[in-house]
Amino acid sequence: MVEGQTHSLDAVFHALSDPTRRQMLRSLAGGERSISELATPFRMTFAGASKHVKALETAGLVRRRVEGRLHLCRLEAAPLAAADEWLRYYTRFWSDRLDALDHALRSADAAHVKRRKR
Amino acid sequence: MVEGQTHSLDAVFHALSDPTRRQMLRSLAGGERSISELATPFRMTFAGASKHVKALETAGLVRRRVEGRLHLCRLEAAPLAAADEWLRYYTRFWSDRLDALDHALRSADAAHVKRRKR
DNA sequence: CTGTCCTTCAACCATGTGGTTGAATATAAG
């Protein structure tokens, strides 16, 4: 279903628009990670990295479970799947359209009907 | 492969994170649109909508061609495909995890069998 | 209890964002 929640798509795409967060997701693809494990690769402050994790969490891309003094994060698939579905719908549609345009351009190459001049 | 151009992914995902822009893309899926055609459905100013179009353009999602006093926009598939590739990589990975979760839920609940496409 | 580790919180700052307005450009039409 492409319709999805507009609201959640906002959050998901916004979360994905940051390279730090995307890299965190890549790390999380290797399994559960603590906040400090997620933060270490970056040159920013711990608190700064923690904010990024929180952004991923509120976007629904990450689930957190507290174990002692560690906060262990793991990936959540559903919102990503929704975003992917959205994208897939359009990429498929647009590639069809590009094909059609390609054909049109090929067949009507020399026929420039528009009379615009300059 | 999946890493690709970090920079462009930033712009594409950010462009997609706004519902106004996503709706514009939906409109553009129906074919070429002028700026005013894209702007009409929204309650915001013309200049405001024009800014959104520009955002889509700089993200590479839209190509513009000026014909007289009209600026005609059309979709550009490539950056979308890149974003989709990124997402697909992770969703595939995460769907494996979902499968594991699914199995766990099924063994616990033993009632609901999901219909999965893969 | 004391201290150390992992983490969040609150305050703050610089910059970016979405949005407005008002003017400016360029093209078309009368």
Place this chain on the structure above:
DNA sequence: CTTATATTCAACCACATGGTTGAAGGACAG
């Protein structure tokens, strides 16, 4: 020419964002 249309531009505003710092709160070790 004058006027209307289609669009951008520049300036500005309120607000969110990414980042910092300096605390503070639990959990564990000694």
